[in-house]
Amino acid sequence: MPNPYSHIDLGYLESITDGSYDLIKELISIFIEQIPEFKEGFDEGLASKDWSQIAAVAHKAKSSVMSMGMEDLGNKDLKNLELIAKLLKMEGLEEDSDEAIQIKKSIDSYPEDRKQWLMANKNESSVKELINHFNKTCEAALIELQEVIEN
Numbered sequence: 001m002p003n004p005y006s007h008i009d010l011g012y013l014e015s016i017t018d019g020s021y022d023l024i025k026e027l028i029s030i031f032i033e034q035i036p037e038f039k040e041g042f043d044e045g046l047a048s049k050d051w052s053q054i055a056a057v058a059h060k061a062k063s064s065v066m067s068m069g070m071e072d073l074g075n076k077d078l079k080n081l082e083l084i085a086k087l088l089k090m091e092g093l094e095e096d097s098d099e100a101i102q103i104k105k106s107i108d109s110y111p112e113d114r115k116q117w118l119m120a121n122k123n124e125s126s127v128k129e130l131i132n133h134f135n136k137t138c139e140a141a142l143i144e145l146q147e148v149i150e151n
Contacts, residue, residue: 007141009069010148027067028145034064035138042131046124051089054127058082061134068145073137080118081130083107087122 003009010024017023038061045053058081066074086103093100107115 003069005144007070007137008144008148009071012067012069025149028149031064031068032142032145034061035142038064038138039135042134045085046128046131049124051085054131055082055085055089058085065138065141068141070137070141073134077130077133077137080121081127081134083118084122084126084130087118088124088127 003011013024013027017027038057041053041057044050045057058078062074062078062082065078083106087107090100090103093103107118110118
């Protein structure tokens with residue numbers, strides 16, 4: 001059956017719940033409750049330029065949005081947000097600190113074009129843009145998820 005939604009895809013939830021509509025609704029409700037947490041975490045992190053907080057929220061949000069079938073938002077946008085936030089955090093670390101070395105190893109494992117993109121977009125403006133995109137996409141997804149719950 002084709003996906004009737006433009007922002008969500010409940011195929012994953014249907015597969016892990018054996019199609020239990022009650023369980024799907026419960027998982028959707030949990031996700032809906034998480035969205036304000038994510039937004040607040042991003043807002044707080046941005047206001048204080050706490051790149052660690054932004055990276056942590058992006059990491060946590062990634063699995064949640066992916067469970068709702070928002071693959072691009074999770075695999076692309078939130079992953080990029082997490083990595084950019086880590087790179088911004090790395091600027092304030094001693095170059096030979098364990099944390100800086102871990103971040104550098106993580107980034108070095110990516111293809112050259114992706115590394116170049118990350119370095120070119122390692123700025124607060126890109127962080128804000130990715131967070132705004134997250135917020136707008138989640139707002140649209142929430143409308144679809146409410147429809148699922150109400151039917």
